Amino acid sequence: MYGYHYSVYTRIVRMVLAAKDIAYRYVEIDPFSDNPDLAYLDLHPFGRVPVIRNGDFVLYETAPIARYLDEISPPVLLSPPDPESRALMMQMIQIADSYGYWPMVRQLFAHRVFRVAEGEEPEENVIAEGKVASRKVCEALDKLAGDGDFLTGAAISHADLHLGAMMAYFTLAPEGLEIVNSFPRLQRWWQGMASHALLRKTDPGLPVA
Numbered sequence: 001m002y003g004y005h006y007s008v009y010t011r012i013v014r015m016v017l018a019a020k021d022i023a024y025r026y027v028e029i030d031p032f033s034d035n036p037d038l039a040y041l042d043l044h045p046f047g048r049v050p051v052i053r054n055g056d057f058v059l060y061e062t063a064p065i066a067r068y069l070d071e072i073s074p075p076v077l078l079s080p081p082d083p084e085s086r087a088l089m090m091q092m093i094q095i096a097d098s099y100g101y102w103p104m105v106r107q108l109f110a111h112r113v114f115r116v117a118e119g120e121e122p123e124e125n126v127i128a129e130g131k132v133a134s135r136k137v138c139e140a141l142d143k144l145a146g147d148g149d150f151l152t153g154a155a156i157s158h159a160d161l162h163l164g165a166m167m168a169y170f171t172l173a174p175e176g177l178e179i180v181n182s183f184p185r186l187q188r189w190w191q192g193m194a195s196h197a198l199l200r201k202t203d204p205g206l207p208v209a
Contacts, residue, residue: 002027002043003050006114006204008105009062010050011165014202016066019161020073024052063093066158078161080153089152089159092144095137096163103133104170112173119209127175134170135179142183149192156196164193168203 001017001024003010017024029040029049036047043051044060051060052069059065070078080086107130111122141163145151151159167190170176181187193199 001025001050001052002029002040004029004031006207007031007049008101008165008169009048011168011202011204012062012162013050013052013065013069015161015165015198016069016078016158018198018201019078019156020069022069022073063097063158063162066161070158077155078158080155080157085152085157088144089157092141092151092159093162095140095144096166099140100134100137100163100166103130104137104166104176106130108134108173108176109169112175113169114206117206117209127173131175131179134176135182138179138183138186142186145185145189147185149189151189156198160189160193160196161198164196164199165202168194168199 001010001013003013003026005028016022029037029051031047031049040051041047043053043058046060048060050062050065051058052065053059054072059068066078070076080089107126111124111127111130115122146153148154150156151163167180171180171190171194180190
């Protein structure tokens with residue numbers, strides 16, 4: 001597996017690997033480097049993370065990687081058994097990727113928490129923008145979340161891992177935690193998910209200035 005230590009998407013794949021008890025070798029790649037590894041661009045033409053290699057098979061993009069790892073290591077445990085719940089799972093993942101990642105992680109968390117940990121100043125206007133967009137995302141997710149311990153049913157699914165990795169960063173910012181706590185279903189889910197062993201095992205920590 002090729003990944004970046006602080007990447008949400010690297011963490012998602014690490015959680016799947018841990019959930020499925022798959023042994024792997026890890027290679028660190030910095031997607032923000034000014035001198036990209038040209039050999040790595042042969043694996044991922046856009047230079048992002050993560051990427052997995054299984055023999056001659058190479059796969060990039062987190063959602064396909066997660067499904068692939070789930071399917072090659074039966075029994076399949078990370079997708080709900082019925083088509084409606086699986087579709088709902090994919091909908092929540094798509095919402096997180098398309099509308100949640102940027103404001104929740106790259107704007108609110110990155111500026112309020114990550115930059116400060118690196119000794120840099122946050123940009124309050126970026127945080128303000130992130131708060132507005134993040135609230136809309138959380139409102140949508142709250143309406144879709146089920147009444148049980150997990151987002152799509154009685155068992156943990158890809159939706160919980162995918163959103164959990166983002167939420168772990170998002171709620172480190174006081175503004176993020178406040179937003180989550182204003183939505184009852186999302187708050188209840190996060191109170192349980194935040195202490196899940198898969199999140200604890202894959203916590204990348206924060207940089208030290």
